[in-house]
Amino acid sequence: MASDPRIPVVLCWHMHQPDYRDLNTGEFLFPWVYLHTIKDYSDMAAHIEAHPNARTVVNFAPILLEQIETYLVQIERWRHGAGQIGDPLLAALVAETLPETGTPAFQELMEKCLRANPDRIISRFPAYQRLSELAEFYRQKPEMQRYVSPMFLTDLLVWYHLGWMGETIRHENHCVRSLQEKGYGFSMDDRHALLNVIFEILAGIGPRYRHLAQKGQVELSVSPYTHSMLPLLIDLASARESMPDISLPESVRYPGGELRVGWQLQQARIVFQRFFGIEPTGCWASEGGLSQETLGFLDQHGFRWTASGDSVIHNSINRAKELDLSVPDADIHRPYNFGDSPITVFFRDDGLSDLIGFTYASWHASDAVGDLVHHMENIAAHGKPGSKPVISIILDGENAWEYFPENGFHFLDELYAVLEDHPGLRLTTFRQLIDEPVCPTLSLPHLVAGSWIYGTFSTWIGDPDKNRAWDLLCEAKFHYDRAMDNGSLTAEQKETARRQLAICEGSDWFWWFGDYNPAQIVSDFEHLYRRHLVNLYDVIGYSAPASVFHQLSQGGGEPTHGGAMRPGHDQDAQG
Incomplete structure (x- = not known):
């Protein structure tokens, strides 16, 4: 509230x-949606509760919400003998x-059952660690x-899912506790019981967050x-606003990018409303990626706030000063407007x-929270x-906790406990800060395009x-446009093509390309990206070119935390 002095x-x-x-087969090629659901999305809700x-x-990406729904449908159909579980690991x-x-x-x-943090997950559980050691022996002596x-693989499958289980689930769920205590020799009944736990967690994500809202x-x-x-998507050359000398693709522009941006935002609102039953006020544009033109699209689609990294505001202020404009001193702890856009933009305190x-993953929880709150x-x-000031901490809600003891349980519990009753600091939301402003919004003539990572x-x-x-x-996209216009596709095929194209437009594929990322993950994502492109060509009835x-x-690189997260300022990789 405006009257609150905190x-x-x-x-x-x-x-x-x-x-x-894979939209052609219905198969999940990687299990990260359901694994992060049982580990992170459930834990994050429990801490707030x-x-x-x-x-x-x-903030949720709609494509994540849709995949959670797909898992629920597939498991329910499998239970009734009407279909298969499309994720090979969960089906196993x-x-x-x-x-x-x-x-x-x-x-x-x-190998799939060993894709977990060796220090924080595998070695934490003696039974899982023994299975991991056996697996290493079998790697060295495959004969x-x-x-x-056969019990080796059965137990390894169970422990993989127990290892990925959220800490709050581990504390509270009787089935999970009993399986951990049993330790080995898991029966089919045990495995079915564990699947039921996974289903219940997946099914609870929507209702739990709806209730908290x-x-x-x-x-x-x-x-x-x-x-x-x-x-x-709007303009590939917008990358030059923050990096004038950057090398760009041979393609001058992404064809019809502005229409695609409109579709992406419209579809986001549809999925969000269906999943949560409310309309969103704010949009965290992917990776805080903003430009002046992007603000216009967000406004057109009814969003009132967005956010980015603090390098973006520094770049925008510096650009205005280069034009000899009278601008405020850089202040990352204030909301801003840019140009004639009414959208309020908040900026992440990258340091915090x-x-x-x-x-903080290597610190004692109370020391880490004490240090953060002191800042x-x-x-x-x-x-x-x-x-x-408005202090904005914006963070990946899933990948960081893998590196904390017990999935960040003690850190997050301490953080909320300290902040919910702090005498000088008040937890709030961006919407509340718009509805009940606590400080004037500063204005700048133009937002220099960039993201929260390095401001570029x-x-x-x-x-x-x-x-x-x-x-x-x-x-x-060029061939997609021709197919959509020439009358060769049915209405159903067009809708499938729109969604398949949208998947290809996702930012994650481009994130992982580059020599500085780990070879295994690069291989996974570049293979999946090319498969999505092939599927797009299939649905529009055009033969995929050999280049795909x-x-x-x-x-081949070894970035911090495997490259799944990056710092806002200090570059640990070229890219």
Whole structure:
């Protein structure tokens, strides 16, 4: 409230995953949606539920919400004998037969069950660690695999899912606790019981966050439908606003990009409303990627606020000063308007946000929270007279916790406990700050296009591999446009094509291309991106060009936290 003397603090947790489904087959090629649901999306809701005076913003990418729905439908159909579970890993958990030992399929499933943090997940559980050690032995001596008991793979599947389980679920769910205590020799009944737990968690995500929103504890916001990078869809050359010398793709523009941006935002609102039953006020444009033109589209689609990284406001102020315009001093703790856009733009305190993402995982929880709150108190104490700072911490809501003990349970519990009753700091939401402003909104003539990562788009464009991926997408869009206009497609085919194209427009594919990323993850994502392009060509009835079948990127780097997160300022990679 405006009369509250405390300094407002907004915690904004962003949840997103790209589309891992092959729309031609209905198969999930990677399990990260349901694994992050049982580990992170459930835990994040539970922490807020446990602290009724806490307030926060939770942002969801619509394509993530749709995939959660798909899992629920597939599991329910499987239960009634009317279909298969489309995720091979989840299906294996309850499969009557598993791959025979010593076969390539056995080796592949074994490796999948070890894709977990070795320090925070695998080694935490002695039974899981023993299975991991056996797996390493079998890797070194594959000829010994023929003597392995089938129980090895069964137990490994169960422990993989137990390891990925959210900490609040682990504390409260009787089935999970009993399976952990049992430790080995899991029966089919055990495996079915674990699947039921997974189903219940997936089914609870929508209702739990809806309830938190109804109570006023959470403001729910949304990203573009498939988490696409809107400024680049509008104009690839917008990357030059913050990096004038950046190398761009051969394609001059993404064909019809402005229409696609409109579709992405319209579809985002449709999915969001269907899932949560409310209309979003704010849009976290993918990766805080903004441009002046993007603000116009957000306004047209009814959004009142958005946000980005603090390098964007610094770039925008510096550009105005270069034009000898009278502008305010840089202040990342204030809301802004740009040009004639009415959208209120908030800016992430990159320093504080990155402390959570990259530093505090190795600290004791109380020390970490004490340090973070001390920084906030200093910001509050040094605010300008007559104006309250707005402290915005915006962070990936899923990947950071893998590196904390017990999925960040103690850190998050302590953070909410301290902030919900702090005498000088007040947890709030962006919508509340718009409805009840606590400080004047500053104005600048133009927002310099960029994202929260370094204030540029270098994570998605400029690298040769990324540029080649854009050229492939632009070429596919050219053929898509021709097919949509020539009358050869039915209405159903057109709708399928629109959604398949939207998946190809997602920002995540471009994020991972480049030599500085890990080879295994680059391989996963570039293969999936090319498959999505092939599926697009299939649905529009045009033969995919040979270039789509050539490997795009190899990777080979070792970025912090595997590259799933990046700091806002200090570059640990080229890109």
